[in-house]
Amino acid sequence: MLSVRNVSKSFGGVHALRDVSLACGESEILGLIGPNGAGKSTLVNAISGVLVPSQGHIALDSEDLTGRGPEHAAHLGVGRTFQNLRLFPSMTARQNIEVAHITCRRQRPAVAAAIDVEALMAEYGLDAVADRPAGTLPYGQQRRLEIVRALALGPKLLLLDEPAAGMNDYESEELAHAVQRIRDRTRAAIIVIDHDLRFIMSVCDRICVLDMGEVVAIDAPAAIRANPKVIDIYLGQMN
């Protein structure tokens, strides 16, 4: 279980996160929404060790993640995708995935043994392009490759930063099913950031709304839709 306790982060005079607390349990899909600049990416960066919080604590099960760096987070089973893709472009698709699988094998060999990299690539339609450099693949395949790479880490916690960006309705519906399948199979805790409210409402068990670095509400999708503060922020976009 992920626990974020009283986390704040400032960049100079900008308070990107103010006293944020939340939890995400095994097999839970938690959405993270909020207007541009609300602090969503900052929170995910703090959880994945990319940023050191100015205050507060982050833990996965009993292991402290606070400011320990992205490698430490990966070793503990925090997998993530990025808003702007961050694959190793000159390595092949398979090599990108193997790097994550090796990390898992080193730290959690039993988990790694249960992951079949070839089967994962086939499931996500990447088997035919496994030997092509990642940077030469079409955008949609690169997005799927990032997800497969995160899965090859055997994540206990999976962070998906705008996975539906640039997708049409059909693709985002497929993605919603894929994310739920991942949860059912891996029992990972999953945090999803996205601006596509329909996607978020359909895929998440609970949703956390951030605004100006603060948690406005954390609740089930139906309650979020009916929350006056949230409606105010989204100016009627909820329905």
Ligand SMILES: Nc1ncnc2c1ncn2[C@@H]1O[C@H](COP(=O)(O)OP(=O)(O)OP(=O)(O)O)[C@@H](O)[C@H]1O
């Ligand atoms: N490295 C940085 N240096 C200075 N300010 C930053 C930095 N990263 C984020 N900020 C600021 O912190 C605030 C929160 O930004 P953040 O990117 O976390 O928001 P977001 O909710 O992810 O927004 P978006 O939906 O546009 O991606 C913004 O005011 C942003 O300008």
